[in-house]
Amino acid sequence: MTHENIAGQIGGHCGFPAIGTRDRPDVRPAPAVLVSTLMTTYTDTNPLHVVIAGGGVAALETMMALRSLAADHVRITLLAPERDYHYRPMAVAEPFSIAHARSVALVAIAADFDARHVRGTLAAVEPDARRIVTGDGEPIAYDALVIACGTRTRRAFDGAITVDDRSIGVTLRGLIQDIEEGYAHKVAFVAQTQAFWPLPLYELALQTANRAYDMNATVDIALVSPESAPLALLGDGISSDVARLLRDAAITFHGSSFAEVSRGTVTLGPGDGELRDYRVVAMPALEGPQISGVPTDPHGFIPVSSYGAVRGLDGVYAAGDVTAHPIKHGGLAAQQADVVASAIAWRAGVADEPKPLQTVIRGALMTGRETRLLEAVLGGDGAYRSKATDAGPANPPAKIVAKHLGPYLADGQRYAVRA
Ligand SMILES: Cc1cc2nc3c(=O)[nH]c(=O)nc-3n(C[C@H](O)[C@H](O)[C@H](O)COP(=O)(O)OP(=O)(O)OC[C@H]3O[C@@H](n4cnc5c(N)ncnc54)[C@H](O)[C@@H]3O)c2cc1C
Numbered sequence: 262m263t264h265e266n267i268a269g270q271i272g273g274h275c276g277f278p279a280i281g282t283r284d285r286p287d288v289r290p291a292p293a294v295l296v297s298t299l300m301t302t303y304t305d306t307n308p309l310h311v312v313i314a315g316g317g318v319a320a321l322e323t324m325m326a327l328r329s330l331a332a333d334h335v336r337i338t339l340l341a342p343e344r345d346y347h348y349r350p351m352a353v354a355e356p357f358s359i360a361h362a363r364s365v366a367l368v369a370i371a372a373d374f375d376a377r378h379v380r381g382t383l384a385a386v387e388p389d390a391r392r393i394v395t396g397d398g399e400p401i402a403y404d405a406l407v408i409a410c411g412t413r414t415r416r417a418f419d420g421a422i423t424v425d426d427r428s429i430g431v432t433l434r435g436l437i438q439d440i441e442e443g444y445a446h447k448v449a450f451v452a453q454t455q456a457f458w459p460l461p462l463y464e465l466a467l468q469t470a471n472r473a474y475d476m477n478a479t480v481d482i483a484l485v486s487p488e489s490a491p492l493a494l495l496g497d498g499i500s501s502d503v504a505r506l507l508r509d510a511a512i513t514f515h516g517s518s519f520a521e522v523s524r525g526t527v528t529l530g531p532g533d534g535e536l537r538d539y540r541v542v543a544m545p546a547l548e549g550p551q552i553s554g555v556p557t558d559p560h561g562f563i564p565v566s567s568y569g570a571v572r573g574l575d576g577v578y579a580a581g582d583v584t585a586h587p588i589k590h591g592g593l594a595a596q597q598a599d600v601v602a603s604a605i606a607w608r609a610g611v612a613d614e615p616k617p618l619q620t621v622i623r624g625a626l627m628t629g630r631e632t633r634l635l636e637a638v639l640g641g642d643g644a645y646r647s648k649a650t651d652a653g654p655a656n657p658p659a660k661i662v663a664k665h666l667g668p669y670l671a672d673g674q675r676y677a678v679r680a
Pocket residue numbers: 314315316317318319320340341342343349350351352353381382383384409410411412424425426458460461550580581582583589590591592593594623624625660661662
């Protein structure tokens with residue numbers, strides 16, 4: 262690929278150093294004077310203003326990676342509606358009272374990386390004016406914009422418990438108590454589509470089965486999914502390991518099934534299979550946020566280049582669940598964020614040429630017994646090569662693997678702000 266082609270994918274050049282000035286991408290400009298032929302100079306006294314919209318994994322990892330790569334050559338504004346960062350994956354342990362999802366104040370995280378946290382939402386992008394408009398109608402100018410707004414969730418079926426990390430501790434705990442006390446004998450865990458967070462449904466099903474076993478409760482557990490085999494999307498190594506875990510826990514897997522749910526009956530399409538009188542736990546339907554001026558696919562997700570650049574919008578990037586990547590996953594969100602940060606740092610003239618995203622899905626699957634470490638590497642043929650190994654005594658292993666956010670959160674003092 263020519264340098265110009267790479268630069269196009271890395272993300273426009275309006276306001277960034279022009280391509281011709283950087284024919285040798287391996288040569289760093291002098292750090293204090295970063296000259297653009299477009300007459301923009303980004304220095305520690307005139308830093309590039311990066312607006313990051315979001316307060317989740319992708320936003321925070323972008324902020325941390327950017328600060329690490331570009332030091333004070335960037336000024337960072339973190340625009341997010343909430344007060345706290347919530348560590349979502351541990352929500353699956355809440356119904357079993359194993360652990361609690363924790364939160365840290367965003368203003369404190371932002372301060373640690375010399376960024377400004379502005380509470381609000383990204384409502385519109387006006388690329389010609391190079392500014393955004395917040396939900397309150399306030400314009401904010403940017404040199405580079407990173408959209409890391411995640412997904413919106415919708416209840417997939419009426420009458421089912423929807424997996425929602427904000428409330429699952431409460432909603433599922435009632436079901437677990439009913440199983441323990443003998444009021445619930447059949448539970449189906451249902452994924453409606455393949456474009457989903459891969460781990461939580463399996464973790465919830467396995468933990469429920471293992472808890473029921475420990476309590477001597479008799480319960481029939483089914484897992485219904487459009488996948489041909491458990492976690493098939495992530496390759497044979499992970500899939501066969503998870504199939505074994507389901508078998509050991511006596512969970513029946515109904516694959517290649519597009520389910521409909523009505524009054525406790527799960528209809529397994531295509532065909533006329535049915536699961537009757539089941540309590541149903543379902544993954545939500547996911548859709549992208551509505552941000553005016555940003556191109557999306559039919560589900561509202563943003564297509565990006567392998568460098569995270571939003572096509573057609575100079576200086577605009579996206580990372581994490583908001584992108585059109587078929588898998589939504591925290592570790593992937595962090596990798597995308599690292600690529601975006603290096604693309605922005607490169608365009609600002611303070612880092613080496615970035616490498617395109619090499620997708621690797623890493624995660625820890627909690628079963629209520631052992632914890633499995635999963636790793637799936639996307640090959641050139643579009644298929645994942647994967648493996649699953651025992652996590653050993655690590656307690657708890659990182660649920661979201663992120664180069665900068667992981668070590669930051671592993672620091673107990675910061676992480677214990679709110680439990
Ligand atoms: C129950 C559960 C368990 C999971 N387990 C795992 C796991 O074990 N490992 C793993 O890697 N992943 C896991 N995931 C997936 C992981 O949590 C997500 O993939 C990850 O949070 C995506 O990060 P993100 O930053 O893209 O989006 P989010 O974390 O959703 O963050 C989006 C942020 O954008 C903000 N926002 C929304 N709209 C706007 C707007 N218009 N303007 C500004 N800000 C906005 C939101 O308020 C939020 O702060 C799990 C998910 C769930 C629900």
